[in-house]
Amino acid sequence: MIRTNDTGVVTALLEHGMLQVSLDGSDMEIPVFEEDIVHYTDPLRDQIFAKAKVVPAPKKYQAEPPPPRTVSENQYAILRSSGVQIAFDPAFRSDASIEKYLIFLINDTRYEVVYNFVLSFNGRVAKQQDGKLEAVTALQVGELTFDQLNESPEVELSCWRVTTEGPGAELKKVLKIKPQQFFKKVLTAPLLNRPVHLFRIFENIKDEPSGKQDGEDLLTYTKRQATPAKFLSSQYHSGHVPHEVREKAEFSPEIDLHIEQLAENWAKLSNAEILQIQLRHFDAFIEKSIRLGVERVFIIHGLGTGRLRDTIATRLLRIPEVKTFKNEYHPRYGHGATEVIFE
Structure with missing residues (x-):
């Protein structure tokens, strides 16, 4: 390839003047524009290229001008x-x-x-x-x-x-x-x-290290291998996941304020008590979102009379960290949620 000096084998002809190339020394196949490759003239390499089956492009594609250099993800394959x-x-x-x-x-x-x-x-x-x-x-x-x-x-x-x-x-x-x-x-x-x-x-994030360590006798190795996997991690890292890293990774960017999601025996609550519980959860969720530096969240309030939605909007206007918010149609929530974007 002209730009990277990579070598490989043409395995298929794609649309819009592109070829699918299997890279030498790796298990990746990538799409490449035809003008970005040159034929390798080594006789041994020619024998390899001869194995690639190239099907002539349909005429309708030959007459079209080349598109902008963007590659759709569905033309990319990770073999390993x-x-x-x-x-x-x-x-x-x-x-x-x-x-x-x-x-x-x-x-x-x-x-x-x-x-x-x-x-x-x-x-x-x-x-x-x-x-x-x-x-x-x-x-x-x-x-x-x-x-x-x-x-x-x-x-x-x-x-x-x-x-x-x-x-x-x-x-x-x-x-x-x-x-x-x-x-x-x-x-x-x-x-x-x-x-x-x-x-x-x-290169390998699936498995825990399991080989015999330097200076380790057979008895110690056998005992370590018999230890449940959840205890193995302490031998391979210096500490636990930092609390703020874990907390942000596990944070859900939405909260459902329907009362049945927040309280038991909610049917016995008055409307004022329901609103108080909903706003308490809303305040805690927004405070946590700001502390973790989340970019945007969704507040699910439903439709109903619009009282909860309007009260939430009033509170959001008073929070300096809120850049903007909107209650527009969303394919997942309909009109029953407010999207909040932070500074």
Whole structure:
């Protein structure tokens, strides 16, 4: 490939002048524009290319101009995940020089993880972010200017896999970025589908470490292997998930204020008592949302007489952290919820 110097095998012809290529040395297949590849002339490579079946494009596609360079996700296939990765995606100026790099966390596995991301320059923390990274997701978490490559940039990343029994063992790694190595790490990133500076951080987030440790005798190893999995995590990380990280990852961005969701024996309550209970839960939910730095939430109040909705609107107007709110039709809630967006 012209831009990345990757090599591979053409496996299929896609629409709009694109080819599906299986990359050498990995289990990824990516869509590539036909003008971005050149035929490898090595005789041995020609034998490999000869195995690829290329079907002539329908005439209706041959006459169409090439579309903008965007690739739909349904043309991307992950044959084997590479785990949690950090990608530095170059952003160019009008003169084609690099202005900065957008930093993405990529999770191409089928597991959700809780993460804590710290970016430092010359030993000083410039940005810290935590939250949940969904399965098969690329999430932008920061930026790195071209000049900052000379300021000893360092990324510290901690991850915990989300399980039904709670967060798993901590995986932690410090990535010290050196310009010479940085510029050599050019690969096509999963999910982003474009060449970036890519670093694979945690390639296996499914299993706990289970091998025999250095200096460990057979008896100790056997006892450790017999220990239930939930106790294994303490041997592989220095502590538990920070409380604020866990709390934000488990936070639900909606609250249902229907009284049957909030109180037992609600049928015996007066309307004034019902409203008091609903507003108490509303206040606690908004306070927690602000403390955790949540971007937006939904308050489910239903339709009814509109008294609860109007009272909520009055309170939201008095909260300085609220940027805006709206009670519009939503495909999930209809007109029965108010969306709140924070500063």
